[in-house]
Structure formats: C-alpha cells, structure tokens
Amino acid sequence: MFSSEEKKHYMELAFAEAEKAEAQDEVPIGAIVVDPEGQVIGRGYNRRELDNVATHHAEILAINEACKTLNSWRLIDCSLFVTLEPCAMCAGAIINARLKEVFYGAPDHKAGASGSVVDLFAVEKFNHHPQVIRGLYRDKASSMLTNFFRTIRAKQKEKKLKAKENKANSSQID
C-alpha cells in the first residue's frame, strides 16, 4: 500500500515522463513501473510519432524497461503509474506482465480499456486481474492533454492563416 505522499511522488514521475513527450511535440503521456521495494524500474513516454511505431506507447516502453531491469517477463507485485487510462494494447500488456496494480490519471473516453470503452481488467476469463486506482491527479492529467491539443490547434490555425496571407500577397504581385 502506498501512502498519499508516495502516490503523489510516483505520479509526478509519470508526469515528468509525459513532459518529455510534450517537449518533442508528442502527445504527452507518461508511465513508470515501481517494484515492491518502491524502486522505479521502468519509465516510458509516448513515442508513437517520434519513432513512427504504433506500439510505442508510454506503458509498453515502461513495461519493456521494467522486464529488462528485473530480467523477468513477470512483474509480480509491481505497480504501474500512468497519466492516461491505458488503451486495449496497454491494458493487455499490463495483464500479460502480471502487474499487481495500475494507477491512472485521466480517463480516455475514445480508447480507454479500463472502464471508459471496455474494461479488460474485469474480464473474468483472463488469468490475471490487476487492481485499478482511477483518477489519480485526474485534473492535472486531463489539463495537460487539453492544453497540448489546444496549442496544436492554435499552431495549425496560425499556419493556415499565414498560408492564406502568403497566397493573397502573391496574387496581388501577379
């Protein structure tokens, strides 16, 4: 059981990962894996566009690193902290890695696989059922994503406007 302080600390580390994505114009999602002694054994941030690889979500990269740290595909009694609700792929990876528990920030109403669209952790027939703690620092997690997309849209609008101006200027010259 983590204390409130510990949960805050680990979520801050997940946010720090998300910020690494944001700094590279990538959708800011970050994740970390913590072992039973409280050591961070895996970190990851969304690199889908950066690497041009569909599977390079924060959770997958954090799980891969944790498996390499422990030299084990079973992350028994380990916990995952992630800023956004895992998608089906990541929820499946969490089950496959036998993670004990998942703490996540914002819900994902389009692709969330921990209750928002489907709930893979609640499928009885699966052989592992991680505990889920939803909405940890949800407001911060949600606003981080909202702000990112708002900035992206503003940039795109500005780009379009500039292209229009350039076109108007060049047609005046003609």
Next chain:
Amino acid sequence: MFSSEEKKHYMELAFAEAEKAEAQDEVPIGAIVVDPEGQVIGRGYNRRELDNVATHHAEILAINEACKTLNSWRLIDCSLFVTLEPCAMCAGAIINARLKEVFYGAPDHKAGASGSVVDLFAVEKFNHHPQVIRGLYRDKASSMLTNFFRTIRAKQKEKKLKAKENKANSSQID
C-alpha cells in the same frame, strides 16, 4: 483480396516463424505483416521467455518491424497473418497500427481477444475495425501448439522420474 494460394503462402511464412520459436523451446506462435503489394514487411515469433519481456509476442514484433520498414506507425491496407488468435495486447496493437485485416489459425480459448474471450475488433466505439478471417489452417496451427505442450509435459515427467530414481539410488547407498 488474396487468392487461396496467396493465403496459403503467407500462413506458411507465419508457421515458419512459429517454428523458429519452437526450435528454441518457446511456445510456437508466428506472425507476418504483408503490405498492399504483397511484400512481407514484418516478421515475428513469440520471444517472451527468450527475451524475458512480457510484450514480445509474435504480432508485436512483426508490427514493430513493419512500422520500421514503412517508417510509419500506420500500416494502412496491410494484412497480418498469425498462427494463434491475438490476445488483448496484440489485438489492441493491430487496432493502433490500423491494419486492414487479420488472418489467424487457432482460436485461443483462454486469452483470445478476437471472439474467444472478448472481441476487441467488434467494439464500435474504437476508431478502427480490422476485418478478421478466423481458422485459416486451424488444424495445423492447433496441432503445432498441442504437440509442443505434449512434448513439454513429457520432458517434465521424464525429469521428475529421473530425480526420483536418483533419490532412490542415493538412499540405497546411504
């Protein structure tokens, strides 16, 4: 649309991947990704135990390679052939990579996420819905797995028997 001959050819390539796993005492599951021109752009076989990484399923590795080949996380109009029904993680990866279609061999009654336990490809709210062709060379795919586990069990039985014999011999010497 692939002809029967083409489908046979691609499934044979997926089986060849599965055989690479089997040759290394790994559960034999193989996958390939084919581009719209019919070129194989990604191959993978189950390496979970070999690499000690929970996410190293055949489909994930084949998708990763295909993304790198095309330098794109979107595998538009590409097809995946896999010997076993994808699990939740791999079905999620197939959706994330926007694969057009999935051909698979044997059903997975314990973890299958394309109809056997859950059907992620049929979740309306998800933003992509690959076409699924089930049971392609199902008998070969199923017997490959059945034989593998039968051999594993026989080896374990033999090992136990030998350990018992050794114990009996050493107690006679005492």
